[in-house]
Amino acid sequence: MIRLAIRCRPELAEQALAELVELAPSGVEERSGEGWVEYAVYGPPGEIPELPHLKAAVGDALLDLYTEQVEDDWAERWREFHKPVITSDRRLRVRPPWIEAAAGPGGVDGVEIEIVIEPGRAFGTGAHATTRLCLDLLCELAGAGLKARVADLGTGSGVLAIAAARLKIGPVFGCDNDPAAVAIARQNALANRVEVEFARLDLRSARPPEADLWVANLTAPILRPLAAWLDRDDPTAPAPSRLILSGVLQREAESVGAVYRAAGYRLQTIRSDGEWAALAMVR
Numbered sequence: 001m002i003r004l005a006i007r008c009r010p011e012l013a014e015q016a017l018a019e020l021v022e023l024a025p026s027g028v029e030e031r032s033g034e035g036w037v038e039y040a041v042y043g044p045p046g047e048i049p050e051l052p053h054l055k056a057a058v059g060d061a062l063l064d065l066y067t068e069q070v071e072d073d074w075a076e077r078w079r080e081f082h083k084p085v086i087t088s089d090r091r092l093r094v095r096p097p098w099i100e101a102a103a104g105p106g107g108v109d110g111v112e113i114e115i116v117i118e119p120g121r122a123f124g125t126g127a128h129a130t131t132r133l134c135l136d137l138l139c140e141l142a143g144a145g146l147k148a149r150v151a152d153l154g155t156g157s158g159v160l161a162i163a164a165a166r167l168k169i170g171p172v173f174g175c176d177n178d179p180a181a182v183a184i185a186r187q188n189a190l191a192n193r194v195e196v197e198f199a200r201l202d203l204r205s206a207r208p209p210e211a212d213l214w215v216a217n218l219t220a221p222i223l224r225p226l227a228a229w230l231d232r233d234d235p236t237a238p239a240p241s242r243l244i245l246s247g248v249l250q251r252e253a254e255s256v257g258a259v260y261r262a263a264g265y266r267l268q269t270i271r272s273d274g275e276w277a278a279l280a281m282v283r
């Protein structure tokens with residue numbers, strides 16, 4: 001098993017990470033030291049991202065890039081990074097299968113709903129700031145009694161789709177261009193006993209189906225062209241009344257919001273966590 005480490009300049013590290021998660025959707029390990037932030041991906045030779053792609057993604061942030069052979073207990077070590085996530089309203093807890101269940105409502109963590117997510121090779125333990133922002137916004141909408149058809153665009157492990165289903169917001173559809181993500185999302189839906197329709201779909205070339213609420217934890221380079229599917233002059237185009245757009249760096253929030261304002265949406269709220277922002281928009 002290979003550990004591939006990319007050392008970055010701290011001031012450009014968040015930007016580099018945003019690009020890296022596209023190449024390594026199963027997630028990256030993060031370490032930091034004096035004058036560097038290191039992101040590492042694990043995988044067998046041939047399954048880790050290619051060096052030229054990594055170099056291009058990280059750009060000026062790159063300080064150093066090196067690979068090392070790691071022991072076969074890497075999978076266990078990797079698991080240590082996954083901790084349960086609890087939403088701000090303490091309504092929902094997301095845990096990996098190897099962490100003990102909360103002991104029911106009012107139990108260990110006092111949560112009402114618990115979902116179990118095996119991330120497999122897909123992005124979406126629930127722990128990433130971009131996912132947590134979406135989980136909080138979904139909980140708020142559910143708390144306000146929203147009933148809506150939900151489309152989870154870039155579903156990864158299915159975590160947001162499954163959360164929306166468990167929050168009983170409405171029928172849920174999830175899609176991803178990565179077949180491994182779709183497979184693990186289906187397994188996760190079964191494990192959580194919810195019905196969610198998952199499909200493999202590349203959002204750059206295929207239009208998502210009609211829905212009332214889009215939850216899209218993608219990155220700005222995908223979110224911007226995604227707005228083209230919301231063509232107001234095309235009566236067959238999807239016309240969700242609400243959008244949750246995440247995976248946006250704070251400094252990109254204005255430009256991403258502008259693209260959706262031009263498509264007829266207005267900003268309802270913007271949430272942030274560290275460098276990341278999520279936009280809730282309505283029309």
Ligand SMILES: C[S@@+](CC[C@H](N)C(=O)[O-])C[C@H]1O[C@@H](n2cnc3c(N)ncnc32)[C@H](O)[C@@H]1O
Pocket residue numbers: 021025122123124125126128130131134153154155156157158159160175176177178181201202203204217218222247
């Ligand atoms: C940041 S992850 C989000 C995963 C999960 N929804 C979450 O919130 O944790 C983005 C996901 O979008 C998928 N994705 C990236 N580009 C895509 C595209 N063009 N079409 C469909 N899915 C895409 C990736 O494979 C990845 O699973």
